[in-house]
Amino acid sequence: RENSAAKGYIADRIFAPYSVYKGKAALSVTPVLPTFTKLDSGTLVVDRRGVMMMKFLPAIGERKYDNEKRQMFALSPTEVGSMISLGPKDSCEFFHDPSMLSSNAGQVRKSLTIKAHADGTGYLISLNVVNNILKTKEFFTVPVTTAEFAVMKTACSFALPHILGWDRLTNHPSREPRRTVG
Amino acid sequence: RENSAAKGYIADRIFAPYSVYKGKAALSVTPVLPTFTKLDSGTLVVDRRGVMMMKFLPAIGERKYDNEKRQMFALSPTEVGSMISLGPKDSCEFFHDPSMLSSNAGQVRKSLTIKAHADGTGYLISLNVVNNILKTKEFFTVPVTTAEFAVMKTACSFALPHILGWDRLTNHPSREPRRTVG
Amino acid sequence: RENSAAKGYIADRIFAPYSVYKGKAALSVTPVLPTFTKLDSGTLVVDRRGVMMMKFLPAIGERKYDNEKRQMFALSPTEVGSMISLGPKDSCEFFHDPSMLSSNAGQVRKSLTIKAHADGTGYLISLNVVNNILKTKEFFTVPVTTAEFAVMKTACSFALPHILGWDRLTNHPSREPRRTVG
Amino acid sequence: RENSAAKGYIADRIFAPYSVYKGKAALSVTPVLPTFTKLDSGTLVVDRRGVMMMKFLPAIGERKYDNEKRQMFALSPTEVGSMISLGPKDSCEFFHDPSMLSSNAGQVRKSLTIKAHADGTGYLISLNVVNNILKTKEFFTVPVTTAEFAVMKTACSFALPHILGWDRLTNHPSREPRRTVG
Numbered sequence: 001r002e003n004s005a006a007k008g009y010i011a012d013r014i015f016a017p018y019s020v021y022k023g024k025a026a027l028s029v030t031p032v033l034p035t036f037t038k039l040d041s042g043t044l045v046v047d048r049r050g051v052m053m054m055k056f057l058p059a060i061g062e063r064k065y066d067n068e069k070r071q072m073f074a075l076s077p078t079e080v081g082s083m084i085s086l087g088p089k090d091s092c093e094f095f096h097d098p099s100m101l102s103s104n105a106g107q108v109r110k111s112l113t114i115k116a117h118a119d120g121t122g123y124l125i126s127l128n129v130v131n132n133i134l135k136t137k138e139f140f141t142v143p144v145t146t147a148e149f150a151v152m153k154t155a156c157s158f159a160l161p162h163i164l165g166w167d168r169l170t171n172h173p174s175r176e177p178r179r180t181v182g
Numbered sequence: 183r184e185n186s187a188a189k190g191y192i193a194d195r196i197f198a199p200y201s202v203y204k205g206k207a208a209l210s211v212t213p214v215l216p217t218f219t220k221l222d223s224g225t226l227v228v229d230r231r232g233v234m235m236m237k238f239l240p241a242i243g244e245r246k247y248d249n250e251k252r253q254m255f256a257l258s259p260t261e262v263g264s265m266i267s268l269g270p271k272d273s274c275e276f277f278h279d280p281s282m283l284s285s286n287a288g289q290v291r292k293s294l295t296i297k298a299h300a301d302g303t304g305y306l307i308s309l310n311v312v313n314n315i316l317k318t319k320e321f322f323t324v325p326v327t328t329a330e331f332a333v334m335k336t337a338c339s340f341a342l343p344h345i346l347g348w349d350r351l352t353n354h355p356s357r358e359p360r361r362t363v364g
Numbered sequence: 365r366e367n368s369a370a371k372g373y374i375a376d377r378i379f380a381p382y383s384v385y386k387g388k389a390a391l392s393v394t395p396v397l398p399t400f401t402k403l404d405s406g407t408l409v410v411d412r413r414g415v416m417m418m419k420f421l422p423a424i425g426e427r428k429y430d431n432e433k434r435q436m437f438a439l440s441p442t443e444v445g446s447m448i449s450l451g452p453k454d455s456c457e458f459f460h461d462p463s464m465l466s467s468n469a470g471q472v473r474k475s476l477t478i479k480a481h482a483d484g485t486g487y488l489i490s491l492n493v494v495n496n497i498l499k500t501k502e503f504f505t506v507p508v509t510t511a512e513f514a515v516m517k518t519a520c521s522f523a524l525p526h527i528l529g530w531d532r533l534t535n536h537p538s539r540e541p542r543r544t545v546g
Numbered sequence: 547r548e549n550s551a552a553k554g555y556i557a558d559r560i561f562a563p564y565s566v567y568k569g570k571a572a573l574s575v576t577p578v579l580p581t582f583t584k585l586d587s588g589t590l591v592v593d594r595r596g597v598m599m600m601k602f603l604p605a606i607g608e609r610k611y612d613n614e615k616r617q618m619f620a621l622s623p624t625e626v627g628s629m630i631s632l633g634p635k636d637s638c639e640f641f642h643d644p645s646m647l648s649s650n651a652g653q654v655r656k657s658l659t660i661k662a663h664a665d666g667t668g669y670l671i672s673l674n675v676v677n678n679i680l681k682t683k684e685f686f687t688v689p690v691t692t693a694e695f696a697v698m699k700t701a702c703s704f705a706l707p708h709i710l711g712w713d714r715l716t717n718h719p720s721r722e723p724r725r726t727v728g
Contacts, residue, residue: 398562407560407561410562441564442566442693442694444697445693445695445696445700449693524700524704525701525704528562528564529562530577530705532560532562533577533705533708
């Protein structure tokens with residue numbers, strides 16, 4: 001086995017988040033692609049599943065946000081499925097433990113909530129991070145309009161097959177091996 | 183005529199299923215692309231239609247599944263259309279005979295059922311395989327949440343044009359014939 | 365100006381229709397891409413708009429269809445928009461004159477109708493061709509299930525940006541000019 | 547930092563608008579892609595966000611439109627989200643000041659309105675441009691059928707991830723660095 005990154009298969013790194021800047025915090029959403037491992041047979045296998053990364057920054061002044069105090073929440077494909085199937089009056093909540101399966105399991109608890117406004121004009125997206133090691137509690141809350149949520153749903157629906165790795169499945173002529181001159 | 187595989191047109195083999203692991207069985211879904219044949223005129227014709235492959239594995243312990251006892255069910259494009267147009271209270275059932283048109287026709291019967299939960303919280307996906315040759319009956323049942331089904335619908339909607347071969351239709355500059363040095 | 369075909373920009377010819385075979389006729393649907401013209405400035409301009417080609421074949425026996433007696437109907441992007449926005453009880457009708465703007469204008473009249481079944485279980489797609497020159501009238505009618513129509517809607521929604529030529533708009537690194545050796 | 551255009555990363559210029567020609571004015575819609583800047587680390591960062599460009603031309607005769615008197619309105623990704631989430635009875639309005647943050651701020655005011663017909667048969671898209679410098683007022687109004695709006699929604703949903711720059715995120719093998727001969 002060899003990691004695909006070593007074979008030049010890694011995608012270009014791109015920084016193209018969709019961001020909304022609100023009074024108390026900013027939220028930006030970016031897809032993170034899976035990594036692949038190439039088997040001896042030549043088959044590429046998904047190694048680490050892709051995610052949709054949600055980044056929250058607290059406001060520290062008018063239109064100023066503190067990148068140092070950012071908190072991340074990585075939505076799995078199924079959590080993305082939950083988000084894109086939310087109706088105009090629905091809500092959902094996800095719980096993550098970033099130290100799961102390690103000796104620090106349970107010490108840090110993150111929960112992300114997406115809650116429809118009662119009047120159907122959008123959603124409130126909140127992140128709650130309780131860190132028992134650092135003895136900190138952080139809470140971010142970002143109101144998102146129907147239009148902004150439509151962008152997130154459309155862009156996440158587009159990204160979902162990519163974070164699953166399905167965009168590698170293509171009928172286009174294989175570009176490898178390409179004959180090079182040397 | 184020559185088969186496209188022989189001409190290097192075959193896609194990279196990728197293993198990137200979307201899987202759900204439940205108490206009695208696991209289900210994973212992967213698109214399988216069509217194969218093309220190149221006519222003397224240069225036109226590519228779909229040779230074997232692509233499918234959406236559903237793989238069921240029985241549970242043999244906590245979070246352990248027996249890959250040896252897997253059963254497959256290959257959804258045709260129209261069956262995928264049926265799945266992605268299911269409403270929250272709808273159901274559908276498909277019947278396959280893997281030996282159809284052979285002397286063993288009717289000996290193995292497979293049926294796949296997708297049935298909405300009465301409370302609208304998801305679906306039950308079941309596979310029933312009756313093999314009269316081996317005198318076996320197998321039954322798999324996998325409860326799927328609304329979020330997991332949304333992933334399947336979104337990913338299968340993405341994959342549908344690919345299993346039809348329509349992603350080959352592209353306005354991008356043809357990369358063939360590419361001039362090579364030799 | 366030079367036509368893009370002359371510059372190797374034409375897409376590979378692919379034959380990958382989505383077809384349904386019914387008692388009286390068969391219907392197959394294939395996207396046909398636009399052609400581009402390259403201006404002296406290097407900009408590519410859509411020359412001839414793409415269409416969604418509907419081909420009808422009359423049945424001439426059990427599972428046999430007569431390709432010689434085929435009739436075509438080319439859906440424009442807006443007509444595709446009409447088709448993909450049809451609700452489960454809606455209908456639409458399109459009229460084409462293949463000789464429009466020529467001296468034979470009005471001599472051949474084609475109309476395509478998509479009509480929902482009253483019970484919501486699918487649609488009836490009919491093509492009517494009246495040819496006053498050949499003194500012929502032809503009528504094709506193909507019942508299409510909800511699942512088959514879902515495939516058409518999903519595949520046509522995928523194809524719509526391609527027949528508009530929008531898939532050429534891509535952020536991927538330009539592959540031209542590519543340096544070639546020789 | 548270097549601008550990506552200088553590195554050959556700019557997309558081919560394509561002119562493939564979706565246009566509707568009506569009695570008083572014509573409207574055409576084209577996506578405009580973002581530009582990227584390459585950091586020293588090799589990461590590509592979106593420099594200027596993409597938009598969906600709406601171009602209005604006044605009618606000056608039967609099927610004749612005056613390109614000299616065109617007015618443009620550039621929809622941001624969030625405004626595109628607003629448009630694609632419009633229900634059959636909804637309306638939305640956007641206000642732009644093309645001189646925002648300059649000394650001419652407030653002198654030119656543009657507003658775009660999308661308003662559903664009361665009978666649900668389509669939308670009226672209007673652009674109002676008040677230019678206090680040139681002492682001009684211009685008003686364009688284009689009725690759009692349900693089918694035409696379905697094309698706009700489908701094509702804009704397709705284009706949205708591209709104007710965000712997300713189509714650069716791909717699992718396909720990196721094509722760079724490509725070895726060239728020279």
